[in-house]
Amino acid sequence: MSVLPARTGRTGRTGPAGRTRRTGRVVGAVAAALMVLPLAACAAGGSDAASGTSDEDRFGSPDNPITLTMWSWGGGDTAATEKAYEKLHPDVDVQITQFGGSGDVYTKLGVVLKAGDGAPDITAVELMNMPSFAAQGYLVDLADYGASADSYNPSAAAAASFDGSLYAIPTDTGPLVMYYNQALFDQLGIAAPTTWDEYRQAAETLKASGHFIADIDPGDASLSLGLLQQAGATPFSLEGDDAVTIDFTGKEASAVQDYWSSMITDGLIDTEPAWSQEWFNHFADGTYATWLTGAWGGSVLSGSIPQANGQWRVAPLPNWSADSVSDGVWGGSGSAVTTQSKHPAAAAAFAEWFSRDQYLDQLDNAANMPFPANQEVLDDPRYVDASSEFLGGQKPGQLYIDAAATVNTDFQFLPFQLYANSVFKDTVGQAIVGDGDLSAGFQDWQKKIAAYGTDQGFTVTSK
Incomplete structure (x- = not known):
């Protein structure tokens, strides 16, 4: 296991609302073999966000098309996800790269964040590990682009936050x-x-x-x-x-x-x-x-x-x-926007859509999908009405919602x-x-x- 270099001290980056973003932490990224890789001693570059964003910032235009890259892991039909979003927003080209597991994503992120170049606009992240990146200033405060913790199950929103700011759009918990x-x-x-x-x-x-x-x-x-x-x-x-x-x-x-x-x-x-x-x-x-x-x-x-x-x-x-x-x-993941993104407003918009629409589209099979974090999905009657054949016809949705309501946040x-x-x-x-x-x-x-x-x-x- 490699030893990370000592932290070199803090630098500051002022966000769009005038807040000072803390950077300079050095933490580990865990590979699939649980080896620790060094991350940068200061925040990687990237554009500063504007305090207000337009539809063109979020969804592009014929004159200013946007390409968004995302790193994720596991299964799923990424091509269908890309096409679904591009149909809604034809001036956005979504490119999702799938890795074998979360450790593979973290390993490569460690390399590109240290280098200051090459990170995706959006990365999937396990919520318990999100602070390891947010504490270094590698992730965008999503409230700067209109995201609200109120849109998500409170336990998921709490896990997706660090130091009072929302650094990931929770997808499941x-x-x-x-x-x-x-x-x-x-x-x-x-x-x-x-x-x-x-x-x-x-x-x-x-x-x-x-x-x-x-x-x-x-x-x-x-x-x-x-x-x-x-x-x-x-x-x-x-x-x-x-x-x-x-x-x-x-x-x-x-x-x-x-x-x-x-x-x-x-x-x-x-x-x-x-x-x-x-x-x-x-x-x-x-x-x-x-x-x-x-x-x-x-x-x-x-x-x-x-x-x-x-x-x-x-x-x-x-x-x-x-x-x-x-x-x-136990568990929970989200989509975070990296500070290297040239289109953070568009990346945040995609992350919010990704958290909501992929689950709304699966509600006819709700009993066999992960527990969604988006409150609109949880409020849909189809979620609590769905029965599980594996669980003998039991309808587990309300039980999951009740369990989430008692989480120690x-x-x-x-x-x-x-x-x-x-x-x-x-x-x-x-x-x-x-x-x-x-x-x-x-x-x-x-x-x-x-x-x-x-x-x-x-x-x-x-x-």
Whole structure:
């Protein structure tokens, strides 16, 4: 793993509304192999935004056509997306480049942002990793181009914001829910647990019959962070321009660590790496009875284990007490406009369309799509009325909306979250697959990311 150069100090760039944009942070970009690449020590170039934008700025004209480039990952019919937007706005040429995964995008972004040239107008970004780029001044404040957080689910808008500004148009998000094998639960006389105490009781019943209630991937920080968020923990706090506090020792964080440590040491959950087809097959054959994941998980399960069609259901994430309902998030992505864009107003307009229209077009199959962030989509009756064949005819839309409404939006991510996530497997992950002492694992993680933040010029308080 490469070591990033020390931060060289701040420079300022004044935005269209007279705000000073902080730049100068050096953070890591994580490649597919979780290697950290150096980013620039100051913001890359790009045009300053105008305080007001015209239709020509947003959609071009015959005399001034616009070409927009976007980097993304995963599947999807990019040609259809390009054609749909170009039909609406014939003076805009959209060119979407697909990468194999988010790490591939971040790796190349790290190179071109450091070089100061070659970045796309728009990049897809995971919302938890957005601050790693916004903190350096690499992303445009989208409010300068008319974007409003009010257009999006509040939990998604909060995750897409950094230091009070909206730096990504959220496309989807992932309030945590519990997918569970209803057929197996019925066979063993288990009711869907509503509290973590009930979840453990169900796990003990399942273990006695040769099943795990769940699996925790030792290489992915997402679920652990979401569970901490649900519990009200604040492991990361940001204050001002440079101050970062990291604390995994608080009451709420300790409760989460103790609970899951006991689940590991008592053999109630498995600790295998996720995402292989063999891993998915464990959900189909009853090895794993639940999946604690984001509200996008139903579409993933239905496509990965069609042989279990109709056997699964979804319920709210268990809570710490029956009268205290809260939630965390796993996942969520958005579209960010880079400061290298020569057409930031047009890029912002496309990002807003992309967040809304692609989901409106899928609402006839709403139960099998990721949880959308756009409020107009969520308010459409077709969303809550859609039933899922995989979930036995259940209509999950309202459950997802209700879960999102209880997300702890005070939770913050680090301005070097990319690096923090890359070393999770070497710290907490080792405790998960080892002796199960998550308290020690989180302390190791805290020491490593605190040292990194200090090396990058942040004032880090580690408790």
